[in-house]
Amino acid sequence: MDWRFWLIQTFNGISYGALLFLLGSGLSLIFGVMRIVNLSHGSYFLLGGYVALSVILATGSWVLAIPIAALSIALVGLLMERLFLRRLGFDPLRQVLLTVGFAFLFQQAALDIWGGDNRDIVPPASLTQTAVVGGLHLPGYRVFMIAMAAAIGLILWLVMEHTRLGAAVRATVDDAQMARGVGIDTSRISMFIFALGAFLAGLGGVIGGGFLGVYPGLDFQILPIAFAVVIIGGMGSLGGAAIGSLLVGIADNFGKALFPEISYFTLYAPMALILAVRPTGLFGRE
Amino acid sequence: MTSRTKAVAVAGVLLGLALIAPFTDAFVILLITRALILAILAMSLDILLGFTGLPSLGQAAYLGIGAYLTAILATKFNFGLGWSFWVVVVLGILLAAATAAFFGLFAVRASGVYFLMITLALGQCVWGLAYRWNSMTGGDNGINLPGRPAFGIQLSSDVAYFYVVFGFFALSLLMLYVLVKSPFGRSLEGIREREVRMRTLGYNTWLHKYLAFIIAGGFGGLAGVLWAHANGHVSPEDVVLTTSVDALLMVVLGGPGTLVGGAIGAAAVLFLREYLSTLVAWWQYVLGAVYILTILYLPDGLMGVATRLRRSSIALGRPEDAKHPVIS
Numbered sequence: 139m140d141w142r143f144w145l146i147q148t149f150n151g152i153s154y155g156a157l158l159f160l161l162g163s164g165l166s167l168i169f170g171v172m173r174i175v176n177l178s179h180g181s182y183f184l185l186g187g188y189v190a191l192s193v194i195l196a197t198g199s200w201v202l203a204i205p206i207a208a209l210s211i212a213l214v215g216l217l218m219e220r221l222f223l224r225r226l227g228f229d230p231l232r233q234v235l236l237t238v239g240f241a242f243l244f245q246q247a248a249l250d251i252w253g254g255d256n257r258d259i260v261p262p263a264s265l266t267q268t269a270v271v272g273g274l275h276l277p278g279y280r281v282f283m284i285a286m287a288a289a290i291g292l293i294l295w296l297v298m299e300h301t302r303l304g305a306a307v308r309a310t311v312d313d314a315q316m317a318r319g320v321g322i323d324t325s326r327i328s329m330f331i332f333a334l335g336a337f338l339a340g341l342g343g344v345i346g347g348g349f350l351g352v353y354p355g356l357d358f359q360i361l362p363i364a365f366a367v368v369i370i371g372g373m374g375s376l377g378g379a380a381i382g383s384l385l386v387g388i389a390d391n392f393g394k395a396l397f398p399e400i401s402y403f404t405l406y407a408p409m410a411l412i413l414a415v416r417p418t419g420l421f422g423r424e
Numbered sequence: 425m426t427s428r429t430k431a432v433a434v435a436g437v438l439l440g441l442a443l444i445a446p447f448t449d450a451f452v453i454l455l456i457t458r459a460l461i462l463a464i465l466a467m468s469l470d471i472l473l474g475f476t477g478l479p480s481l482g483q484a485a486y487l488g489i490g491a492y493l494t495a496i497l498a499t500k501f502n503f504g505l506g507w508s509f510w511v512v513v514v515l516g517i518l519l520a521a522a523t524a525a526f527f528g529l530f531a532v533r534a535s536g537v538y539f540l541m542i543t544l545a546l547g548q549c550v551w552g553l554a555y556r557w558n559s560m561t562g563g564d565n566g567i568n569l570p571g572r573p574a575f576g577i578q579l580s581s582d583v584a585y586f587y588v589v590f591g592f593f594a595l596s597l598l599m600l601y602v603l604v605k606s607p608f609g610r611s612l613e614g615i616r617e618r619e620v621r622m623r624t625l626g627y628n629t630w631l632h633k634y635l636a637f638i639i640a641g642g643f644g645g646l647a648g649v650l651w652a653h654a655n656g657h658v659s660p661e662d663v664v665l666t667t668s669v670d671a672l673l674m675v676v677l678g679g680p681g682t683l684v685g686g687a688i689g690a691a692a693v694l695f696l697r698e699y700l701s702t703l704v705a706w707w708q709y710v711l712g713a714v715y716i717l718t719i720l721y722l723p724d725g726l727m728g729v730a731t732r733l734r735r736s737s738i739a740l741g742r743p744e745d746a747k748h749p750v751i752s
Contacts, residue, residue: 175537177669225720230537231479232719235676238669239715246708362548362665369541399559402552410545414530417538 145274147391153280155387156287157349160342161360162367162386163294163379164335170311170374171331174223175230177237180361181244182336186211186343187352188252190259200262208341215336219329245357254354259347279348286345290338294376307331311374363390366409434597434684442590446583453582454654455698459691460586460593461650466674466686467600468643473672474681475604476636477616480531481540482547483671486641488554488663489523490516490648495567495658496560502570509573513592513649520645521638523550528637532630535619547668555660566659569652579653589650593687596643600683603639612636613681670697677718679727688726 165179189210190203197203218240226232267278298304309317310327318324343352350356363386371382386405393401445456465487472478493516497503504512527546534542554561561567572579579585603609614622615629623629652658661667674693678685696714700707722728 173537175540222716222720230540231473231672231676234479234481234540234669235673235715236719238666238673239712239719242708242712242715246706246712249708250706358664358666362544365541365544366548369545399557400553402556403549406545406548406552410527410530410542410549413538413542413545414533417534 142274143395147395148388149274149276150280151388151391152384153283153387154391155384156284157342157346158363158367158383158387159287159291159380160338160345161364162371162383163291163376164338164342165364166368166371166373166375166379166382167307167331168335169368171307171314172223172328173228173230174332175234175237176335177234177361178218178240178244179335179339179364180357180359181241182211182215182339183343183346183360183364184248184352184357185214185244186340187257187259187347187356188248188343189340190344190347191252191257191352194259200259203259204341204344207344208337211340211343212333212337215339216329216333218336219332223332224325224328241357241361245354249354252352256351256353257347258351259344261348265348283345283349290341291376291380298376303330363405366405369409370412438590438594442587445586445590450582453586455694457582457586457589458651458654458698459694460589460687461647461654462671462674462690462694463687464593464596464647464650465644465671466678466690467596467683468640468647469671470675470680470683470686471600471604471612471636471640471643473675474679474683474686475609475616476612476633478532478535478633478637479540479672480543480640480668481665481672482527482543482545482550482668483640483644484663484665484667485527485547485550486520486524486644487648487651487667488550488658489520490645490650491652491658491662492554492561492567492648493519493645494649494652495569498569498652499567505570505573507575509575509579513646516645516649517642518645520648521642524638524641524644525634527641528634532633532637544665544668547663547665551660551663551665554663561660564660566657566661569656569658571656572653585653589654592646592650596646597683597687600643604683608632608635616681673715673718675725677714677722677725679725682725682727685725685727692726 161179161183164182165176168174168176168179186207190200190207193203193206194200218237222236222240223233226236261279261282265278265282269276269278269281298307306317306322306327307330309320309322310324314324317327346360350360367379367382367386369382370385371380372378389408390401390405393404397404441456445453448456465483468486469480469483472480472483494504494512497512497515498505527543531539531542531546556563572585574580577584579588604612611622611627611632614627615632619629622632648662651662670693674689675686676689677692678687678689692714693711696707696711700710718725724731
């Protein structure tokens with residue numbers, strides 16, 4: 139194992155982490171703002187990939203598939219929040235079971251519409267070339283994933299830190315009651331955040347479809363990993379989600395390469411430990 | 425209904441089940457056997473969720489520990505296939521309880537949504553080992569058991585095995601019933617209702633919750649041992665997140681804090697997953713709908729419906745009572 143092994147594995151870890159950021163940042167925002175434990179989040183990811191497949195089949199355009207898939211999933215999330223989750227109030231157990239119920243509905247619907255085969259989203263040829271940097275072969279698609287996550291992260295950060303809307307969201311995370319008291323419409327903020335979270339998950343599903351594939355069962359496979367990202371980074375914090383996804387991405391890659399037999403254990407054990415010692419996560423807002 | 429008539433009703437239903445089951449076909453007997461095993465799991469979770477107010481999202485871990493222990497002992501050490509089956513039952517309970525004792529050190533400190541998250545993480549640790557630790561657990565393929573134990577009686581007969589499981593179920597129900605009616609069980613309910621007050625009254629609430637967590641783990645382990653022999657196969661699917669969520673649904677659907685409700689819920693969920701799925705391809709729509717409708721319209725589960733009906737029939741002359749169904 140020379141230095142190349144470490145560099146390539148780190149690069150792979152970062153690119154996987156980039157994908158996890160798209161998935162985890164939405165989940166983290168939803169949790170931070172609304173305290174909703176959303177077990178449909180993996181389904182949003184999977185449905186995003188499937189919708190993109192249909193758009194590509196109909197129009198042949200991968201570029202067009204990204205916004206259409208992400209926006210349709212945002213709409214799904216919006217409707218779920220408005221019509222169902224809103225009625226529950228703050229009760230984590232009922233939220234969990236309701237969102238799982240939807241996850242099962244989505245699973246069956248995906249099976250009925252898109253079938254049970256493993257599918258792949260084929261990105262444009264320009265993204266599938268391999269870049270050679272200093273003797274290292276870097277797959278272009280992984281570079282693209284990192285760039286995409288960085289761009290999305292930057293936009294989210296600018297919105298959260300430098301706009302009025304972002305300030306209202308942060309106020310709602312910190313103290314929803316006070317936020318309502320100073321005239322922030324927290325109900326509308328919640329709706330916006332839930333739709334945004336679903337949007338990001340759907341987007342992640344399209345991007346991830348060219349990397350992980352799109353197949354039945356992906357939803358519940360990716361869901362606990364998204365929770366690991368959120369927990370390790372800290373709920374409701376964008377920076378936390380970024381660091382959490384990088385840590386999980388890198389840990390997952392090295393775990394699988396170095397000690398495959400306990401690779402998932404090395405992912406979830408730190409998650410449990412962090413929760414026990416510091417429930418707000420490494421970088422969560424107090 | 426007084427608690428005496430309730431007990432008589434439950435005993436009557438169980439007796440009826442024990443008498444009728446052998447005369448049904450093999451598929452139905454196995455279905456009932458599996459429902460009874462999952463009922464033990466659901467009742468173990470009810471101790472946490474219904475009586476102590478701790479929603480665990482990782483109860484499948486203990487089922488998995490009992491099941492994998494049974495399978496590994498049987499295939500690697502050829503142990504547990506004769507009289508030693510009873511030793512495996514004890515070992516399964518002890519190992520699951522010991523795991524719960526270790527996990528509980530992390531989990532019991534947390535409450536509410538953090539408890540959900542931490543039990544999810546701990547459950548995923550067990551799943552990760554089951555899924556990846558190929559040399560021990562067979563990884564994705566799981567482990568096939570060589571066959572059910574035989575000690576004078578051949579448990580390979582589905583009817584004989586049904587009676588063994590039935591016995592364990594009845595015993596578990598009785599023991600858990602005694603537990604929740606004991607002063608210890610009453611204190612758990614006090615913690616569920618208002619933990620701060622119980623602490624002010626001088627109860628060590630952490631210790632109560634910790635013990636409840638261990639007891640629930642032990643019964644989960646028992647269910648696991650029985651589960652492995654019922655299916656003849658263990659796999660990571662037994663430990664997966666959806667199994668833990670199913671267990672939660674069983675309790676909530678049946679009615680939390682009633683024990684029997686968990687058993688009814690287990691039967692209903694297993695019926696959907698194992699029977700309806702053989703009839704129609706779209707059974708998951710029904711399962712998803714059951715989840716959603718239970719949450720929206722059955723806050724106290726099926727057992728709560730019975731209570732509500734009775735109340736409204738009593739309260740016919742006093743309509744104002746009927747307007748206030750119990751909401752916990």
